[in-house]
Amino acid sequence: MLRLRSVPIPTVAALGVTMTYAVSLWLVLLHQAEGGHEHNEPALLVHWLRDGTLALPGVVAAVWLGAALALGVVDRDERLPAPWRTALMAAGAAVGGAIALAAGNPLHTWLFDVREANGLPAGLHLGRDALIALSVGLPVAAVVTTLSALTTRPRATAPAATPAPPAAPSAPPAVAPSRAPVRAAIAEQGGLTRRGFVRYGAGGVATAGLVGTGLMRASRPARAQVVTDRLELFINEGHVAMVDGTLVYMRGFGDEQSGDPNPSLTISPRVFLADGRGPIDSRVYPLEGHAEVPEDGTPADDGVDDSGPGLHFISRRRWASFFPRRTIVAETGSTIKLAITNTLSQPHTFTIAEANVDVQLAPGERREIDFPAPGPGTYLYHDKTDAPVNRVLGLYGALVVVPADRPWTLDGDEGEFERQWLWIWADIDPEWGRLARLGTKIDPKKTPCVPRYFTINDRSGVFSLGISPDEEQNHRTHEDTKPSGHARTVDVRDFPHSNDAGLGTGQLIRILNAGVAVHQPHFHGNHVWTIAVNNKTLTRTHVEIVDGHILLQHWEDVIELDPLVTKAVMLPLKPPPDALDVVRANQECDWIFPMHCHAEMSQTAGGGLYPGGMVSDWVLKP
Amino acid sequence: MSHSDGSGCPPEALHTQVEFSTDQPQEGSPETEFRQRPDRSFLRKFYNRRLRFPDGEELEIWSFEDERSGRSFPGPLTRAREGEIVHVELKASKSAHTIHHHGVEPDPRNDGVGHSSFEVTGSYTYQFIVNEGKPGDPNSGAAGTYFYHCHVNTVLHVQMGMFGPMIFDPATGRGKAFVDDPIGYDTRAETMLVTWSSDRRWHRMSHGAGLDGEDAGLNRFEPTNFYLLGGNLDTPPRREGVHSIDRIFATAEPDAPGLLRVNNANYVPTVISFGGGLKAELIAHDGRPLRDTAVRPSPPVSAQTDKLAFGAAERYDMRLRPPRGAISGDTFPITVQWLHWITGETLASKTTTVELL
Numbered sequence: 001m002l003r004l005r006s007v008p009i010p011t012v013a014a015l016g017v018t019m020t021y022a023v024s025l026w027l028v029l030l031h032q033a034e035g036g037h038e039h040n041e042p043a044l045l046v047h048w049l050r051d052g053t054l055a056l057p058g059v060v061a062a063v064w065l066g067a068a069l070a071l072g073v074v075d076r077d078e079r080l081p082a083p084w085r086t087a088l089m090a091a092g093a094a095v096g097g098a099i100a101l102a103a104g105n106p107l108h109t110w111l112f113d114v115r116e117a118n119g120l121p122a123g124l125h126l127g128r129d130a131l132i133a134l135s136v137g138l139p140v141a142a143v144v145t146t147l148s149a150l151t152t153r154p155r156a157t158a159p160a161a162t163p164a165p166p167a168a169p170s171a172p173p174a175v176a177p178s179r180a181p182v183r184a185a186i187a188e189q190g191g192l193t194r195r196g197f198v199r200y201g202a203g204g205v206a207t208a209g210l211v212g213t214g215l216m217r218a219s220r221p222a223r224a225q226v227v228t229d230r231l232e233l234f235i236n237e238g239h240v241a242m243v244d245g246t247l248v249y250m251r252g253f254g255d256e257q258s259g260d261p262n263p264s265l266t267i268s269p270r271v272f273l274a275d276g277r278g279p280i281d282s283r284v285y286p287l288e289g290h291a292e293v294p295e296d297g298t299p300a301d302d303g304v305d306d307s308g309p310g311l312h313f314i315s316r317r318r319w320a321s322f323f324p325r326r327t328i329v330a331e332t333g334s335t336i337k338l339a340i341t342n343t344l345s346q347p348h349t350f351t352i353a354e355a356n357v358d359v360q361l362a363p364g365e366r367r368e369i370d371f372p373a374p375g376p377g378t379y380l381y382h383d384k385t386d387a388p389v390n391r392v393l394g395l396y397g398a399l400v401v402v403p404a405d406r407p408w409t410l411d412g413d414e415g416e417f418e419r420q421w422l423w424i425w426a427d428i429d430p431e432w433g434r435l436a437r438l439g440t441k442i443d444p445k446k447t448p449c450v451p452r453y454f455t456i457n458d459r460s461g462v463f464s465l466g467i468s469p470d471e472e473q474n475h476r477t478h479e480d481t482k483p484s485g486h487a488r489t490v491d492v493r494d495f496p497h498s499n500d501a502g503l504g505t506g507q508l509i510r511i512l513n514a515g516v517a518v519h520q521p522h523f524h525g526n527h528v529w530t531i532a533v534n535n536k537t538l539t540r541t542h543v544e545i546v547d548g549h550i551l552l553q554h555w556e557d558v559i560e561l562d563p564l565v566t567k568a569v570m571l572p573l574k575p576p577p578d579a580l581d582v583v584r585a586n587q588e589c590d591w592i593f594p595m596h597c598h599a600e601m602s603q604t605a606g607g608g609l610y611p612g613g614m615v616s617d618w619v620l621k622p
Numbered sequence: 623m624s625h626s627d628g629s630g631c632p633p634e635a636l637h638t639q640v641e642f643s644t645d646q647p648q649e650g651s652p653e654t655e656f657r658q659r660p661d662r663s664f665l666r667k668f669y670n671r672r673l674r675f676p677d678g679e680e681l682e683i684w685s686f687e688d689e690r691s692g693r694s695f696p697g698p699l700t701r702a703r704e705g706e707i708v709h710v711e712l713k714a715s716k717s718a719h720t721i722h723h724h725g726v727e728p729d730p731r732n733d734g735v736g737h738s739s740f741e742v743t744g745s746y747t748y749q750f751i752v753n754e755g756k757p758g759d760p761n762s763g764a765a766g767t768y769f770y771h772c773h774v775n776t777v778l779h780v781q782m783g784m785f786g787p788m789i790f791d792p793a794t795g796r797g798k799a800f801v802d803d804p805i806g807y808d809t810r811a812e813t814m815l816v817t818w819s820s821d822r823r824w825h826r827m828s829h830g831a832g833l834d835g836e837d838a839g840l841n842r843f844e845p846t847n848f849y850l851l852g853g854n855l856d857t858p859p860r861r862e863g864v865h866s867i868d869r870i871f872a873t874a875e876p877d878a879p880g881l882l883r884v885n886n887a888n889y890v891p892t893v894i895s896f897g898g899g900l901k902a903e904l905i906a907h908d909g910r911p912l913r914d915t916a917v918r919p920s921p922p923v924s925a926q927t928d929k930l931a932f933g934a935a936e937r938y939d940m941r942l943r944p945p946r947g948a949i950s951g952d953t954f955p956i957t958v959q960w961l962h963w964i965t966g967e968t969l970a971s972k973t974t975t976v977e978l979l
Contacts, residue, residue, distance in 0.1 A: 243639045244639060244640070244835060448964070448965070449964055450841070450842060451841060451964075452841050460639075461639045461642065461643075462636075462637050462638065462639050462642050465642075465737070466634075467634050467635065467636055467637055467642070468636060468637070468638070468639075469636050469637070469638060471636070474636070490761070491760075491761055492760050492761060492915055493760070493915050493916075493918060493920065516964050517963045517964045518890075518891050518933055518961075518963045518964075518966075520933045520934040520935055520936070522724075522935055524722075524727070524733055524735065524738075525727050525730075525733070526727060527725075527727070527908065527909075527910060540914065540915045540916040541914045541916045541917075541923070542914065542923055542925070543904065543912055543923055543924060543925035544925070545904070545925050545927040545929075547929070547931065548893055548894075548927065548929040548930050548931030548932075549931050550904060550907065550912070550925070552912055552923070553915060554907060554910065554912050554913070555760075555907070555908065555910035556907060556908045556910075556936075557724070557725045557908045557909070558908060558933070558934070558935045558936045560891070560931075560932065560933040560936065563964075576727040576728055576729060577727050577753040577762070577764065578726045578727045578728045578750040578751055578752060578753050578764060579727070579728045579729040579732070579750065579751070580656060580658065580707070580728075580749065580750070580751050582656045582658070583655065583656050583728075583729045583732075584729070586655075586656065587729070588630075588631060589631030589632075590631065591729060591730050592634075592730055592738040593730065593733065593738065594735050594737070594738055598889070598933075598934040598935035599889045599890070599933065599934045599963055600776055600777035600780065600781075600843075600889050600934070601777065601840065601841045601842065601843050601889055601963070602841075603776065603777050604777060604832065604840045604841045605639060606835070606837055606841075607832060607836075607837035607838050607839045607840055607841050607842075608643070608831065608832020608833060608834075608835060608836055608837060608838045608840055609639055609640065609643045609832060609833065609835055610643060610775045610776065610777050610778070610832060610833060610840070611642075611643070611737070611776070612639050612642075612643060617738065
């Protein structure tokens with residue numbers, strides 16, 4: 001109920017000082033106007049400053065106590081909008097301060113041998129002074145808390161830039177060498193909003209068309225937060241529109257404290273660098289200025305390769321990659337600095353098992369953690385409480401650790417790519433959401449998970465295909481989810497890091513199954529070359545078989561993806577090998593090849609609407 | 623977002639989900655562009671029929687037939703050699719269907735996916751060339767095991783039975799699994815094993831179930847019956863109806879072993895256990911041989927196991943290796959388990975027999 005940290009210290013200090021001196025001035029003036037006097041009474045200014053200064057410690061303590069009590073009693077779960085919380089804080093502070101100042105009156109009388117002239121009994125006098133203090137303190141407190149809230153607005157609400165045109169590789173870094181949070185030019189913008197949903201979904205559930213899982217973000221300021229040089233994560237809750245318009249209760253790690261109607265359930269991508277900088281707000285890595293940003297997500301070719309129909313040369317070590325929301329990118333050697341606040345009324349965790357990170361958070365608790373980036377790979381961060389319940393409810397994301405010295409490889413040696421992609425797969429069960437919203441403890445044995453929506457990077461169906469009515473979302477899908485490029489000659493034996501930058505290579509896709517079902521991503525158009533499973537780079541030389549699964553770098557057109565498993569595969573973007581040469585030579589337009597899960601239940605939304613689930617495309621440019 | 627690059631290519635149309643699901647581009651009988659003279663031609667005509675399964679279950683089945691197959695399930699085998707141009711004529715019989723040759727990688731028009739090309743209501747001839755393998759080259763060659771299936775409302779149509787097996791041989795034909803298969807196999811002991819299960823609730827639905835936004839429950843695949851489909855590939859079945867496996871042949875000859883091709887044609891994971899000392903020597907996955915790619919040329923590699931786990935749409939090729947001392951007539955059990963796609967619990971298991979020739 002009483003959480004002193006809920007009231008920022010600068011706000012407490014400002015409230016205490018202004019209320020003390022404002023109210024004490026008023027009381028001194030009243031005292032003189034009534035004809036009261038003290039033994040050896042000083043001049044007005046000295047009198048005022050003396051009384052105020054003596055009262056200051058007590059008033060500060062009382063103000064702090066009052067504000068925190070008001071917030072704790074009335075809005076323990078922090079569900080009220082920020083302006084209401086500000087008003088609550090002001091009222092609590094005013095009451096606390098008034099009581100302290102009034103209660104100090106008898107002490108004041110005893111200390112300075114005061115002779116009052118108003119003739120009031122002591123109790124009434126005390127009450128009157130308290131009311132006077134309150135009438136003066138309340139507007140003062142309101143002004144102070146409002147100003148304080150405005151000046152400590154969280155950084156996540158600052159406006160973000162639009163994607164900039166590609167910069168020359170030799171251009172200076174766009175990021176200032178500062179330890180403070182820095183916003184790179186390619187920063188995440190707000191995602192889908194309820195307003196957007198209504199616009200595109202107008203016509204009812206059957207014609208609605210977006211999944212906004214976790215993409216909604218508040219456009220209004222949240223309550224006052226202390227800005228730090230760490231990535232602030234807030235465990236939030238709220239309702240999210242599915243691809244068919246259904247609203248589903250979900251939870252998530254957001255980047256500001258915000259619930260319905262604009263819950264913040266995901267973070268914009270942040271980057272931690274080996275040189276100590278970070279978190280840097282950037283959708284691309286390597287950062288702009290260190291690599292070219294591919295327009296619409298597609299790396300440009302490097303000229304026509306006449307050795308076969310439809311072939312192009314491509315560039316190695318040139319292109320930046322876009323990452324989806326929920327991503328934390330960290331270079332090897334970096335320290336990841338987080339502050340996690342549980343805004344909800346039940347305990348949660350922030351867990352990355354492979355990095356030995358497992359933070360328990362009580363309701364309302366804020367914890368700061370620093371940990372070194374684990375080895376190169378793709379890691380799930382999630383809430384393990386009642387697993388898999390809170391993960392299915394949306395409390396998950398990805399930590400991508402990249403080799404600082406060879407950022408275009410998977411692990412420093414294997415998997416050198418033209419650009420890379422991250423796909424986070426998830427299953428959504430609205431019934432679990434409904435039960436969680438009611439506060440019911442979910443037992444997966446008694447209430448089995450029955451997913452009805454299936455997402456890749458928080459998008460389904462027309463959104464993950466990039467063909468929805470929302471062109472801004474489509475643009476993002478092209479940038480961070482839907483691979484695209486030009487056909488090239490590749491040899492899988494050249495996929496390891498090579499000194500010959502002229503060799504062809506493909507695009508690396510990191511696939512992370514944050515859901516509960518076994519998924520089977522199937523690629524049309526090209527087989528993919530599986531390089532790593534659970535961040536273990538597979539051997540190239542001999543077949544290992546573990547529990548019936550083969551471990552060897554090899555071609556697959558379907559990737560078995562168990563829950564919590566991560567795999568890294570190379571999409572070669574070679575000409576489709578079974579197309580006739582004459583057909584390849586006459587390609588004029590984009591060739592679009594689907595990628596979808598072959599556990600076909602995942603291709604549905606709300607029990608139908610095929611293909612409305614885990615589906616995307618990849619695009620071969622002419 | 624438009625994909626138009628200014629060269630006259632149409633931009634991708636934008637849709638709400640229900641528009642997209644209900645209004646895929648349909649063409650009656652589109653033309654096969656750059657049509658060539660085929661080396662192999664196949665007819666795949668849609669049929670629907672109530673079929674009786676070995677366990678007594680009767681299900682409405684939609685599948686494909688050709689001139690000789692009759693109304694059998696799975697659909698007839700498509701088999702060709704590397705380097706051959708293949709034509710597959712789909713006759714959709716007025717309802718909208720496609721054929722996606724799963725694992726074959728042609729241009730989008732011949733890939734059989736509605737949203738990246740078109741659905742067919744009349745007929746269309748799919749055309750592709752089977753990529754030719756080169757010894758020691760991990761970047762070429764398509765010899766191996768595949769399947770084909772309808773890609774319209776796929777979740778339903780594949781479960782209704784719209785699939786069939788597909789095999790590509792190296793240019794030399796049967797007897798080798800791929801171009802530089804160092805051992806080969808005894809063609810008498812070549813078997814296709816398709817793990818499949820059915821949810822009888824689904825077999826009462828209509829072609830377009832769920833597409834207009836109704837909750838058809840297609841997110842819930844709750845199989846009620848479990849089958850080992852397929853059969854010996856040396857003596858293709860002549861009879862109509864359900865083709866299920868009652869016996870798998872292998873040999874005791876190390877240099878001419880039996881070859882088992884497996885395909886998971888349902889939507890849940892399966893595990894095959896090989897009993898009695900029988901081992902499966904895995905040599906290929908999804909139509910590509912396993913190779914040592916740390917060296918050039920890259921030789922084939924393999925490994926033996928008594929357990930193979932594989933999920934929806936995956937295929938494996940394996941030599942069947944009986945224990946030392948086994949002789950003709952010996953038998954070994956093979957057990958297939960179907961697992962729940964979320965809980966991992968065993969839904970059912972079926973056992974069949976491997977017999978040495």
